[in-house]
Amino acid sequence: xxxxxxxxxxxxxxxxxxxxxxxxxxxxxxxxxxxxxxxxxxxxxxxxxxxxxxxxxxxxxxxxxxxxxxxxxxxxxxxxxxxxxxxxxxxxxxxxxxxxxxxxxxxxxxxxxxxxxxxxxxxxxxx
Numbered sequence: 001x002x003x004x005x006x007x008x009x010x011x012x013x014x015x016x017x018x019x020x021x022x023x024x025x026x027x028x029x030x031x032x033x034x035x036x037x038x039x040x041x042x043x044x045x046x047x048x049x050x051x052x053x054x055x056x057x058x059x060x061x062x063x064x065x066x067x068x069x070x071x072x073x074x075x076x077x078x079x080x081x082x083x084x085x086x087x088x089x090x091x092x093x094x095x096x097x098x099x100x101x102x103x104x105x106x107x108x109x110x111x112x113x114x115x116x117x118x119x120x121x122x123x124x125x126x127x
Contacts, residue, residue, distance in 0.1 A: 031056035051110055053127045058108075066105040071119040076103035083114035083121055092123075 033041065038048045041059035050057050063078040070081035081101045098119035109115075112125040 031058070033057050033059065051108055061107045063104060063106060065103045068103045069100050070103050070116065071098070071100055072117055073115060078104040078107050078109070080104035080109045080113075081116040083116070085114065 033048050037059065041048050041061070044059070044061055046059045046061040048057060049060055051060070063076070065077050068076070070076050073079050073081045075081060080103070082104055083099065083101045092114075099116065099121050100119070101114070101116045101121070109126050111127075112123060114121040115124045116122075
């Protein structure tokens with residue numbers, strides 16, 4: 001079963017990222033990290049890489065609360081509470097059933113994932 005993400009849900013996710021000052025990938029396909037930015041990234045335990053369809057370069061940072069239980073993206077420093085689809089026995093949740101997820105490991109939320117808001121999981125793709 002495919003669940004479409006509502007505009008309200010998507011707006012809430014992106015607004016939370018903006019307000020929280022969570023580092024996110026640059027939308028500019030031509031963006032490249034400077035040597036200083038790359039060194040700062042590595043010093044923080046991150047890695048410089050190209051992300052998304054546009055392929056801009058940015059710093060992917062590990063999140064200190066990675067793997068913490070959550071029911072809403074606002075509970076995570078990455079602003080991304082997801083379900084672990086790689087877990088053995090994973091079953092897609094019903095759209096109205098409250099569930100618990102985990103905080104994302106990094107500040108980059110690219111890809112299609114089950115994301116939680118107020119305990120409700122919605123499949124959402126970000127690129």
